[in-house]
Structure formats: structure tokens, C-alpha cells
Amino acid sequence: MxxxxxxxxxxxxxxxxxxxxxxxxxxxxxxxxxxxxxxxxxPAFYDLQINGHGGIWFGQSDLTPEKVLSVLKPHFSFGVTRMFPTLITNSNENLLHGFEQIRKACEQEKWADQLVAGCHLEGPYLSGEDGPRGAHPKEHIRPANWDEFQGWQEASGGRIRLVTIAPETEGAIEFIRRAVEAGITISLGHTAAEPDDIKRAVDAGATMSTHLGNGAHGTIRRHPNYIWEQLANDGLTAGLITDGHHLPASVVKCMVRVKGTENCIITCDASGLAGCPPGLYHEPDLDVEVLEDGRVVVAGQRQYLAGSGASTLDCVRWASQIPEIGLKSACDMAGNQVAHHFSDEEITxxxxxxxxxxxxxxxxxxxxxxxxxxxxxxxxxxxxxxx
Ligand SMILES: [Zn+2]
Missing domain, CATH: 2.30.40.10 (Urease, subunit C, domain 1)
Incomplete structure (x- = not known):
């Protein structure tokens, strides 16, 4: 060719x-x-946080390998050739089921196995506070448990390469140590942590922030707070959802100036309702609304988003319009820098x-x-x- x-x-x-x-x-x-x-x-894109597509969530209890494949396939049309299917806070049973179906889909289709560079477990060891908890169901938030996690890792066939955790959760620091030792990347998110918790997590081996600036209280103490603390910590690469809804351009500009584009990663955090028409959707744990402007929100309010309706390509397009970023850096933030962070092949x-x-x-x-x-x-x- x-x-x-x-x-x-x-x-x-x-x-x-x-x-x-x-x-x-x-x-x-x-x-x-x-x-x-x-x-x-x-270079093609590499997205660390895809929750589903077209009305299917990786965490849903009736997930099948066929449904997994139907979520994966459209991502080629968004420029994605590597991604982490993401499961959020859920029951032990549903997480086991979800990871098992992803494994089976990868075993069935070579293209799927190549596309699934790993899996992302976002939760369930997160803050239970409203705000930081975001759209994660409260009844399934719990203390960190390495043995429980082993079950999910086994079900996935060893594919879980990224875990988002709130460092103030009971048992989190010990969990981080063991996960890092096992070669898993730890990202901080959905957290109401005090500065000391964040420092301890980085000392234990955490290297990322999950969608920094989101999964946070609507109103917080001006300083110190967990956003400043993660921004200022050079040990943390920042994941940013640049869909134009999760963060204002001024905030993205500031974050990128502080971290450098080379320490920022673009993710779309696509909701299972990405690709669905506007309307109210009754999901098992939560009612979710897709709005006319493309936002996906927890039903009945407008402040808390439930993932995005945007693709990785949409996020690159939006970020590229910020003068501090531009097209080249936006592509790198959504591709090679992700590969670099996970020591995967960087495509130049x-x-x-x-x-x-x-x-x-x-x-x-x-x-x-x-x-x-x-x-x-x-x-x-x-x-x-x-x-
Ligand atoms: Zn999240």
C-alpha cells in the first residue's frame, strides 16, 4: 500500500x-x-477510557462477546486503533462478567485483541461523596481489596492495565503498592483526597490523574484542594476530557501550561450512550439523559456528566483549536503519549x-x-x- x-x-x-x-x-x-x-x-489514536457505545456499556449484566465487538468496531471510524475498554464501579458479579466477556471477544477476533491494548478499571475503590463520586453508584463503592481485584484480573485474562482509585479510600495505598509491583498503572480520580493522601499515592507509585478537573465537587475550598495538588505534582500525567463540555478551554489551557502537553493525555471517556440520539435512558443503576448539545448527564440536573457523547476524534478536534495545543500536540496527546506512558510501541x-x-x-x-x-x-x- x-x-x-x-x-x-x-x-x-x-x-x-x-x-x-x-x-x-x-x-x-x-x-x-x-x-x-x-x-x-x-499516528492513530489510543484511548484509555471507553465505557461503551451505541447503548451498550461494558459493565452491563447481559454483556456478551458479540456486544463487546459491536462496541469496539465503530472506534476505527474515530481514528482509534488501541483502546482500554473501561468498567466502572459495579457489583463483584457484574465486573467479573464484564471482564470475562471482553476476554472472550478478544479470543474470538484477532482485530479485537489488537484493538484492546488493555482494560481500565475505574472504581469501585473511590470516594463515596456526592460530587467526586460522579455517576458511580454509591452502593457499590467500597474499600480497596486486592484479593477481590485478582478475580477481575483473572476474568480479563490479565488485561487490566489501568486502575483508577481514590487514594483516601481505606486500603488504597497498600493496593497501589501491590498493583504497581504487578505492573499495573495507577491513576487517581473520583477523589476528595487531602494533599497528603495524594503525595502518599504518588510515593506508592501512582502516575496519572483520571479526567483531572472532573469527578469533583461542584464547589470546593479554594486551596489547598485535590485539583491544585494533582496539578502541581510532576509525578502525575493528567488525563483530560477535551470534548468541550467537561472542561472549559481556559481550564485546559491552564492545565496544559502547567503540565506541558507532553504530560497530558486526551481521552473521550465515551459513555455507553455515545452515538445515541437525545433522550432519557433508564440504565440499570442510573437514569441518564443525552442532551441536544451532545452532553450525557445524570438525569434531572445539568451539572454532573455521565461520561461523554464525544469520540476521541471529536476531542482531538476540540483540543487542536486551543492555541497552546494545536493539531500536532492534540494528536500526540491522544496517541503516542498514551503509548509512551504504558511503554507500548510509540508510532512515529x-x-x-x-x-x-x-x-x-x-x-x-x-x-x-x-x-x-x-x-x-x-x-x-x-x-x-x-x-
Ligand atoms: Zn470517571
Whole structure:
């Protein structure tokens, strides 16, 4: 497979040749001005937090491998070639079931196994306080329990690579130590922690913040508080939901300035209702509303969001319009920096790298991008290649 495109990182026109799963050649083209309309080529996205799609949640009690596959498949059309299916706070039984169905789906389909780079367990060892708890069902919030977690890890076939935990939860620090020792990445989130709890968690090996600035009280003490503390801690990479609803652009700008774009990761935190039309949905633990503007909220109010209705591509598009970020950094924040944090293969536009690429078309302005095609391990999984 061969095609011409402009590099996302320096806008230079190149001819890319793919052989098998890898990039075989990246040849610069003489820029005579005729290449302005070429698509942009960038590494494909890697999203750590996908809860479901099209009305299916990974945590639902009647999940089947077929349903898992139906959630996974549309993500190629959002430029995603690696992702972590995410299960949130739930009963032991439902978590066991969910992870088992994900494992079976991966065992059934090679493409699914390649797409599922790991799983994310967000909860159930979180703050029970309203606000930080977000949309996580209160009755299933509980103290950290390593033995209980082992059951889920086994059900997933060892796929859980990321756990979001509130460090002030009983047993959390010991849990963090054991998880890090087992090679699992720990992210802090849905927390009402005091600064000391956060420091202790980082000392124990936590390296990330889950959707920093969300999963928080509506009103908090001006300082100290858990948002400043995580912002100021250089040991924590910040996950940000840049869908335009979870965080105002001014907050994203400040967070990115403090952390540096290289220490921020974009996630869409897609709800199981992503891709569903506006309306009221009765979910097992919670009534959720999809609003006309695309927000997904806990029904009956407008302040607390229940994940997003946006895709990773939507989040990259929104973030790229913030001058401190731009398209190149937005792509890296949603792709290579995630791979880097998990010591997975970083995809750059170089010979020998895994051919997980996307082609984007610019819209009427520089930042209204549109996905033309997604290539995963050398195969076209969405759209078409313009030769
Ligand atoms: Zn969350």
C-alpha cells in the first residue's frame, strides 16, 4: 500500500509505503505547491477510557462477546486503533462478567485483541461523596481489596492495565503498592483526597490523574484542594476530557501550561450512550439523559456528566483549536503519549514503525478536521486510501 500525504508534525509532503504491518518507506516529496490538498497523515489514536457505545456499556449484566465487538468496531471510524475498554464501579458479579466477556471477544477476533491494548478499571475503590463520586453508584463503592481485584484480573485474562482509585479510600495505598509491583498503572480520580493522601499515592507509585478537573465537587475550598495538588505534582500525567463540555478551554489551557502537553493525555471517556440520539435512558443503576448539545448527564440536573457523547476524534478536534495545543500536540496527546506512558510501541512516521495511521482532511478552516481513513497494523479498517 502506498499513498501521498502531509506529515502531521511538520506539514511536509511525503509518500508512505506500507508492507505487512509496518511502514516500509517515508519518502519526502518535492513541495512544488501542488500538494496543498493532500490529506494529513498522523499516528492513530489510543484511548484509555471507553465505557461503551451505541447503548451498550461494558459493565452491563447481559454483556456478551458479540456486544463487546459491536462496541469496539465503530472506534476505527474515530481514528482509534488501541483502546482500554473501561468498567466502572459495579457489583463483584457484574465486573467479573464484564471482564470475562471482553476476554472472550478478544479470543474470538484477532482485530479485537489488537484493538484492546488493555482494560481500565475505574472504581469501585473511590470516594463515596456526592460530587467526586460522579455517576458511580454509591452502593457499590467500597474499600480497596486486592484479593477481590485478582478475580477481575483473572476474568480479563490479565488485561487490566489501568486502575483508577481514590487514594483516601481505606486500603488504597497498600493496593497501589501491590498493583504497581504487578505492573499495573495507577491513576487517581473520583477523589476528595487531602494533599497528603495524594503525595502518599504518588510515593506508592501512582502516575496519572483520571479526567483531572472532573469527578469533583461542584464547589470546593479554594486551596489547598485535590485539583491544585494533582496539578502541581510532576509525578502525575493528567488525563483530560477535551470534548468541550467537561472542561472549559481556559481550564485546559491552564492545565496544559502547567503540565506541558507532553504530560497530558486526551481521552473521550465515551459513555455507553455515545452515538445515541437525545433522550432519557433508564440504565440499570442510573437514569441518564443525552442532551441536544451532545452532553450525557445524570438525569434531572445539568451539572454532573455521565461520561461523554464525544469520540476521541471529536476531542482531538476540540483540543487542536486551543492555541497552546494545536493539531500536532492534540494528536500526540491522544496517541503516542498514551503509548509512551504504558511503554507500548510509540508510532512515529518512520521506517519500521507499526503502521497504525490515520489520514485526515482539513475542512474549511485549518482545524475542522475530518477522518478519511484508519489503518491498523497495515490494514485499512475504516474509509479508503487516496492514492
Ligand atoms: Zn470517571
Amino acid at each position: 502506498e499513498f501521498n500525504a502531509r506529515r502531521y508534525d511538520n506539514n511536509e509532503p511525503v509518500r508512505i509505503r506500507i508492507e505487512g504491518e509496518r511502514i516500509a518507506a517515508v519518502t519526502p516529496l518535492q513541495d512544488d505547491g501542488s500538494f496543498a490538498a493532500l490529506p494529513i497523515v498522523a 512516521l518512520e521506517v519500521g514503525k507499526r503502521a497504525d495511521l490515520i489520514c485526515l482532511a482539513r475542512g474549511e478552516t485549518d482545524v475542522t478536521i475530518r477522518l478519511i481513513s484508519t489503518i491498523a497494523q497495515g490494514e485499512i479498517c475504516y474509509g479508503e486510501i487516496i492514492h
